[in-house]
Amino acid sequence: MTIYSFYIFDRHCECIYVKQWHQRDRTFRPTSSSASTVDSPVALASDRHSSTSSKLQNEVHPSSRGGRLSVQDDAKLVFGVVFSLRNMVRKLSGPDDSFISYRTGSYKLHYYETATNLKFVLLTDVKMNNLKVVLHQIYVNLYVEFGEFFSIEHPGGEGVAVELFEMGLDSFIRTIQD
Amino acid sequence: MVILSLLILNKAGGLIFQRDFNEGLKKLSSNDYLVLAGTFHGVHAITSRISPVRNSGGGLEVLESDRFRMQCFQTLTGTKFLIFAEPNQPNIDVVVKRVYELYADYVMKNPFYQIEMPIRCEAFERNLVAYIKPK
Numbered sequence: 001m002t003i004y005s006f007y008i009f010d011r012h013c014e015c016i017y018v019k020q021w022h023q024r025d026r027t028f029r030p031t032s033s034s035a036s037t038v039d040s041p042v043a044l045a046s047d048r049h050s051s052t053s054s055k056l057q058n059e060v061h062p063s064s065r066g067g068r069l070s071v072q073d074d075a076k077l078v079f080g081v082v083f084s085l086r087n088m089v090r091k092l093s094g095p096d097d098s099f100i101s102y103r104t105g106s107y108k109l110h111y112y113e114t115a116t117n118l119k120f121v122l123l124t125d126v127k128m129n130n131l132k133v134v135l136h137q138i139y140v141n142l143y144v145e146f147g148e149f150f151s152i153e154h155p156g157g158e159g160v161a162v163e164l165f166e167m168g169l170d171s172f173i174r175t176i177q178d
Numbered sequence: 179m180v181i182l183s184l185l186i187l188n189k190a191g192g193l194i195f196q197r198d199f200n201e202g203l204k205k206l207s208s209n210d211y212l213v214l215a216g217t218f219h220g221v222h223a224i225t226s227r228i229s230p231v232r233n234s235g236g237g238l239e240v241l242e243s244d245r246f247r248m249q250c251f252q253t254l255t256g257t258k259f260l261i262f263a264e265p266n267q268p269n270i271d272v273v274v275k276r277v278y279e280l281y282a283d284y285v286m287k288n289p290f291y292q293i294e295m296p297i298r299c300e301a302f303e304r305n306l307v308a309y310i311k312p313k
Contacts, residue, residue, distance in 0.1 A: 004230035022230070069227075077228045084221045088214060089243045092203050092262075102241040106231040123230055130242075 001177050004107060004123040006169070007078055008143070011117035015075040019169065082111050082121055100132055112136055118143070134176055142168045181273060181310045182246060182262040185211070186281070188294045189256030191219025195297040199310050202246065203262060218260070222250065249274055257281075273310070280305050 008017040069077070082099070089099040101110045103126050110122040112135035120135040120143075146165035182202040186195035193215035198205070206214070226237035241248040247267060251259045251274040259277055263270055284302035285291055291299060 020230075074228055077224050081221050081224050081228065084217050085241065088217060088221075089241075091206065091210065091214065093243065093245045094204060097243050097245045100242045100244065102225070102238050104225055104229065104239055105236040106229050109225075 001128055002125040003128075003173055003177055004125075005074075006123075006173070007075055007119075007121040009079050009082075009119040009121070013079060013083070015072075015079065018071055018075055019166075020071065021173070078109075078121055078123075079119075082109070082119060086111070086113070101130065110135060112139065114139055131176070134172075138169065138172060142172065179273070179310070180264045180267060182264070184262070184277065184306070184310075185215060185260040186297065187215050187219060187258040187260070190294065191216050192294070194295065197303070197306070199307070202264070218250075219258070222252075222258070251278065253278065276309060277306065280309065 003021055005018065005020040007015060010016045085102065086099045089097055098113065099111055101108060103109070106126065108124050108126050108128055110124065110128075110131040112120045112132050114120075118139070120139060122131055122135060124131065142165055146162070146168060180202075181199050183198045184195070185193060188194050193212050196208075196211050222237040224237075226235070236252070238250055241250070242265065245265065246262050247265045247270070249261045249263070249270040251261075253259075259274055259281075261270060261274055261277065263273075280302060284305055285297050285299050288299050288301070291297070
């Protein structure tokens with residue numbers, strides 16, 4: 001069982017968290033526009049940090065992934081796909097139906113949306129069973145515990161809570177993979 | 179066998195056939211079906227683009243929701259067959275293959291059918307209904 005990547009989108013359609021495995025171990029956290037206007041030293045420091053890291057990513061990309069898209073562009077496409085499919089499903093069978101997953105010849109995408117329109121997306125290999133429950137648990141046990149604090153208190157910033165979230169997520173994903 | 183609906187898209191993403199066989203999906207206006215087909219065509223292209231695996235062929239094949247399961251079969255020429263069935267319907271592959279055969283026999287071999295245009299072939303519909311909803 002392989003897990004390729006994990007995305008969280010907030011209700012403003014913004015990607016607030018990306019994690020990719022099995023491609024290259026790195027995380028990208030898009031800085032929201034609100035964070036860059038804050039001129040506290042901490043925010044500035046984290047801004048500078050993220051801009052250098054994104055520059056680094058751009059340099060790494062072409063060689064490591066061939067003609068593939070950057071992490072940011074991937075996230076935008078993933079959002080577009082799940083958004084369209086979700087609307088399609090709702091249109092076809094009513095607003096209380098929900099899109100669960102789709103698969104192609106090479107991967108499977110699992111989707112879970114909370115009542116507050118937070119979207120959790122997980123890309124795995126084709127043989128994986130339904131992971132809606134797993135995404136729900138990530139939401140309840142990890143996001144609500146650690147992530148919520150991060151997104152409300154530190155928009156675009158870095159804090160202990162994020163590390164806790166990452167550690168939790170990593171160990172959680174490892175349990176599914178086995 | 180409970181097949182809810184069948185849509186056929188031409189290679190440009192235009193809807194050329196739509197028919198409901200059983201209750202389960204909402205009836206949309208013909209314009210909405212056209213929009214849906216176009217949207218799906220785009221999404222299908224993107225799903226092959228965002229694949230985490232290199233050199234992976236093909237886009238979306240199966241879509242699952244709480245209430246239905248959609249199988250998408252793309253022919254080598256780019257025509258797409260979308261079959262909506264109940265979530266736990268087995269052997270949709272077989273149904274898709276059979277529908278493709280019917281399409282080949284009664285649509286493509288119909289001398290009056292213009293390629294890429296909406297399908298209005300009585301024999302096709304008759305055989306389709308006979309296969310999917312046998313009396």
